Amino acid sequence: MLASTTLSLLALVAAAQAHVGIYAPGMYCKGGSDPTKDDSNTNTVVNPLYNLAKADWWFQHDRGCDKVPPPEGEFLEIPAGGSFTVEAVHNRAFSTLSYDGKLATAWPDGKEHPEDWNGFETDPREGCIQDGGALHVQNKGNATGTAWAISYESDISKVTMENLAVFSVLEHTPWKRLATYQVPAAMPACPPGGCTCAWLWVPKGCGQPNMYMQGFKCKVTRATSTAPIAAAVPPTYCKDDKTKCTKGAKQMIAWNQAEGKNVFPPNGVSPAYNEAWGWKN
DSSP states (O other), X not given: OHHHHHHHHHHHHGGGOOSOEEEOTTBTTTTOSOTTOOOSSOOGGGSOBOSOOHHHHGGGGGGTGGGOOOOTTOOEEEETTSEEEEEEESSGGGSTTSGGGTTOOSSTTSSOOOTTOOSTTTOTTTOOOSTTGGGXXXXXXXXXXXXXXXXXXXXXXXXXXXXXXXXXXXXXOSOSSEXXXXXXXXXXXXXXXXXXXXXXXXXOSSSOOOBEEEEEEEEEESOOOOOOOOOOBOOOOOXXXXXXXXXXXXXXXXXSOSSOOOOOOOTTOOOOSSGGGTOOO
C-alpha cells in the first residue's frame, strides 16, 4: 500500500521538477504564489532568475513571491554562533514540508544516487549531470557554493542591496537535500518584527547562466552582540590577489540580469560564493 501511494505521489509531481530552491520555516511562497492555496506540489521558488529588471528579480517579484510571506510569527531561526539546516530540493514535494516527507531522500530530486554522482558518463563533453541537470554541475567538487544574507529590516519592501549582507556561505552546494550553514557569533538580535533573509546561488555552466535569490522571514537567536552590521558593498574577484578582496560586509552577487548587476568579473569567470570572491566557508 505504501509503495502504491508513493508511486501515485511520484506521478503527481513528475511534471513539476526543475532547478533547486530552499524549503524551510519562514519562507515566502511555500505553497506557491497564490496566497489562498497551499500547494504541496509546487516549484515556484525553485525557478531561476535571468535577464530581468531589478524590480522583478529582487526577492522573486517576477512570480509574486515577495507578496506571499510566511504565516504570522513563523521565522527561520538563525542561532548566533551556531548552525541551521535547510532543505534544498527541486520541488516542495521532495522536502519534509510536503506529503509528510514520503518523497524525501538524501537528494534534491527525491531519487537515489551514488555518493560519487557525476555526469561524465552521460555527457563526456562537459560532464554535466543530466538526471538532475537543474543542479548545473558535473559533480560535488564543482558545485559553486551557496549563501545566506540578512537585512535587519522587518519589512521586505525596505530591504536594499546596502542593508542586505551575506553572513554565511557553504562550499560545494547545492548538492544533497540537507545543507547546514554556520552562523557568526557576532550576529545581533533582530527587531521585534524579525529580519529578512535571502538564500543565494550563482551556478556555473551546465545550462543557462542564471542566479537565485529566495526570501525568508528570519530571526537571530542566542544573540549577545549589539554591534550593528555594517553597510554591505559589492564583492570583488580576488582569486589571484587577496589584497583585492572586499573587506567586511558584502552584498549578494547580482549577475546576468537586465538591471542591477553589481559584479564585473574578468572574461571567462563566473562569480560565486566562494574564496575566489572573498568568502570563506
